[in-house]
Amino acid sequence: MEVSNSCSSFSSSSVDSTKPSPSESSVNLSLSLTFPSTSPQREARQDWPPIKSRLRDTLKGRRLLRRGDDTSLFVKVYMEGVPIGRKLDLCAFSGYESLLENLSHMFDTSIICGNRDRKHHVLTYEDKDGDWMMVGDIPWDMFLETVRRLKITRPERY
């Protein structure tokens, strides 16, 4: 089965022309020709995907707006029945999936959002209006704007 790293069959002369020097080319070659889907250190390609510069710049600008290094959003997280809570920086997560994964790890149990399941803990949050809501219904960015704190409910409640 073919995987995305099959680019190794291409020759060395198809090197990205922005690479600095020949001695580094073998290292940079792997960076520029392979496309790991989650690689935070990956150098941004300017020629893929095929979108025009203006869109590329617009999207870059947008990312800067939302992922500034000095932004953080610490909220309290309680597990129902446990008096001592934790604190969590929601800006460290890229979405609901990574949040749930982290919480499940932190509280050493499986936590889900959305479905009312008698077996699992369900994640809820208190919003700007003081109402308790099910996590996962609204887009992540909107959630970040409105969330005040989190509560992990026991299964029996539902």
Next chain:
Amino acid sequence: MNYFPDEVIEHVFDFVVSHRDRNSISLVCKSWHKIERLSRKEVFIGNCYAINPERLIGRFPCLKSLTLKGKPHFADFNLVPHEWGGFVLPWIEALARSRVGLEELRLKRMVVTDESLELLSRSFANFKSLVLVSCEGFTTDGLASIAANCRQLRELDLQENEIDDHRGQWLNCFPDSCTTLISLNFACLKGETNVAALERLVARSPNLKSLKLNRAVPLDALARLMSCAPQLVDLGVGSYENEPDPESFAKLMTAIEKCMSLRSLSGFLEVAPLCLPAFYPICQNLISLNLSYAAEIQGNHLIKLIQLCKRLQRLWILDSIGDKGLAVVAATCKELQELRVFPSDVHGEEDNNAAVTEVGLVAISAGCPKLHSILYFCKQMTNAALIAVAKNCPNFIRFRLCILEPHKPDHITSQSLDEGFGAIVQACKGLRRLSVSGLLTDQVFLYIGMYAEQLEMLSIAFAGDTDKGMLYVLNGCKKMRKLEIRDSPFGNAALLADVGRYETMRSLWMSSCEVTLGGCKRLAQNSPRLNVEIINENENNRMEQNEEDEREKVDKLYLYRTVVGTRKDAPPYVRIL
């Protein structure tokens, strides 16, 4: 052998507008050739290096409108260095010298300088329309010359250009006597805008139908502009990050409600989502909506807006709309003809469950019977989905699919996407433009060569296994005009199989493929009517001619047919064989 006087024939020719048809007419006989060339008003030149200005003017002395294209398409994606070529100055100089009565100039991917714009503005008394798309090399000073000197100006349309903004007063340069503007688009300007000058200009332009603002025009100004131009048909909104105060918002709403002629909406750069509802009243009239720069607006806000756009024919949007949003489009926009879905997350960093997948594509194909053009960026695709799309929409003219991760297979079966694309080309008998992506073997090209009889433009990236792939296409697609290939294993055998073929095409681009210098040299040897350009920006690789190795692979190859030989304006890193 004319049964009618020339004037009658000329009158008949007036009804023949498409340049292809006029080209055909001119081949019928010498007499028709002469009548046609002397009456031709609009000339289209798809590659500015295929011909030169002197021959253009010699053949069409009465031309009024000229369209010129410069750099190859992949220049849009930073694959062509900036100084490669496509300079418009020699054309303007020649037209000025010959006193051609130029009224309209449309340029795409060309290098335009302030000097060219100044010369243009002073040389043609009846100049009416300037359209620049994806051009570069000029500043707002050049725009100032156009504004100041073109007394009959009706249209100034700047789309996606790289313009150095000197924050000058170019809008002030339109004289008070200028009242003829019909279309003004400066959305791509990055700097400040003299809003007062803009308002005065709009107020004295009763014929203004199209106005596209840049990000510097704030909300209250937008309201005032719309109030004095309720006849607008096409509006490009600027940007305003902050939530508007209730009074400004109310004024905007009042202004918008009066714009009953508005049919096309675009812009919305960094717009606070709560401003969108102001546009709800006119949504039912919209036929074109471009939200592809509205990166800050989330899917649910977009959906609320689109739900009201029942007459929409053209929609450009970001993938933040999601499959859910596309389902809404499919249910609402029954008149939809063209859809473009652009990626909002280009580095794959977002844990983004909201982006579009094959599900959205199938929904659109099922819900929109008039769909004929699509550009779709997504993270995953399946053969089953493509087969369903082909069945639902056999009328595609343009089908461009870009799966963000190269070589990505069908995400359910892990097979290549050959069968899916095969279904598309087999069902869509009128397909003229195709872009393929994902994991693809030579097989997909066999299908394309076999079925895509009307195909004129094909874009290939990270696809194919052997030279056979490219050969299937070259042998099969008789109407091919533009072929552009990157990062695919096609080499000399494919390149050299039928050298004469390239004179029937406009151009061929191959980058990061397997063709070698030797192969390119052999190609160029017996082809006086082809320019074979090797673009090699890496200084370390440039060797002396006697040292060079013919087996060395060529980084970028661009070849095109021409009747005027090698161009003289190429930079040092472009070698023309």
